[in-house]
Amino acid sequence: MTLTRAEAQSLIKSALKAATLKDVAVRVRSSSTANLRFANNAPTTSGEVERVDLSVTATRDRSSATVSGTARDPAGVAELVRRAEALAALAPADPEHMPPLGPQTYLRPVAEDPAVIKVGPEARVDAVARVLKVAREGKLEASGMYVHGHQSLALGTSAGLFAYHAETEVTLTATCRTPDGSGSGWGGAMSHRLADIDAVAVARRAADKAEMSRGGGPALEPGAYTVVLEAQAVADLLDFLRGSLGARPADEGRSFFSRAGGNAIGESLFGAQIKLRSDPMDPGNPSTPFADDGLPLQPTVWIDQGKLLTLASSRYWAQRQGRAPVPAARSLFLAGGTASVAELVRGVERGVLVTRLWYNRMLDPRQILATGLTRDGTFKIEGGKLAGPVKNMRYNESPVTLLRQALALGKPERVVNDGAVVVVPPMVVDGFHFASVSDAV
Secondary structure (H helix, E strand, C coil): CCCCHHHHHHHHHHHHHHCCCCEEEEEEEEEEEEEEEEECCEEEEEEEEEEEEEEEEEEECCEEEEEEECCCCHHHHHHHHHHHHHHHCCCCECCCCCCCCCCCCCCCCCCCCHHHHCCCHHHHHHHHHHHHHHHHHCCCEEEEEEEEEEEEEEEEECCCCEEEEEEEEEEEEEEEECCCCCCEEEEEEEECCHHHCCHHHHHHHHHHHHHHCCCCCCCCCCEEEEEEECHHHHHHHHHHHHCCCEHHHHHCCCCCCEECCEECCCCECCCCCCCEEECCCCCCCCCCCECCCCCECCCEEEEECCEECCCEECHHHHHHHCCCCECCCCEEEECCCCECHHHHHHCCCEEEEEEEEEEEEEEECCCCEEEEEEEEEEEEEECCEEEEECCCEEEEECHHHHHHCEEEEECCEECCCCCCEEEECCEEEEEEEEEEECCCC
């Protein structure tokens, strides 16, 4: 079940009332989620899960311990608090411990869609049936997953803080493959609104890529290429940048943004067309308005006209450096233009179209250098047209390359991402490095 604001606040008050220490923080997560998985053109498994998780963090003389459980009755909650306080007496002191936050003022994004809350088994079956119909009509084999949920997060502290946010989310992903296994395509959609998920459009996107890649294609020589990255591929690589926008590693010399005696804030590092921001109040794609410790999240511009403006900073590091704390981004919006992927392709004389990136791993945090594979639709571009499929490639690249060597930006769209709300455009990027050929489809 998903707790209301009043229900979550009552549970937090119960935990704080049972506490004997002055430094106590409580977190309540609640959710109702359901899914329908499909493969080989048929539903395979389904499930519905309701959870309420309560975590209590007690601190004694800068020594903290956290105990989690599912208890909601007064006796069960009091026992969680008792155990946390007892373990805090055994924990080592944390020299970077910060006292709990007091009352804060939060933005109130509207992130719940009643239509998602009402989705039941029939609606899940209907969405998957639409995907399978497209696949069968194209004589393709489809697999994927339809997931929807309603969740809330509440925080409370002994210093008087209370924060609450509830949201809905629905995701549909589909992979279509040719029966001989030579061609594969992928489509996906994610939103807090049910109306934004078009099952047929997702399926057709995957089916078209599978049909276009039928029979496979030749291998390209490793090297630097002009690429058209679809929005999902952009997000797959840009996610490494989101995790690197921190002041502490920069100040300590462990980051791409490190400079002698400080960081690169104020430097022009990327193309003049690059603007990267986060905003929990974005009307089309709202997100959580507070960080894990309860710090309010505000609209933040991280990069503007290619210049680095902001790095995230924890309360401890901000205090040490004499700065204001800046929570890490929970959403990411990269500004773009109006062009479609097809229009971007028409502007490329020779290059490669990449649908998405897969099995992505960090190689070198200092350079934000990552590696992974293209997947589910990789095509050669000649004379502004797709000239057939090519074998998938392993890339060794950095999101820095995307932001420095972007030749054109398309229309932004929300992509599938488990860690944040991500809205980015497809991009034409020069000098994108492919390291080797992959036999994977």
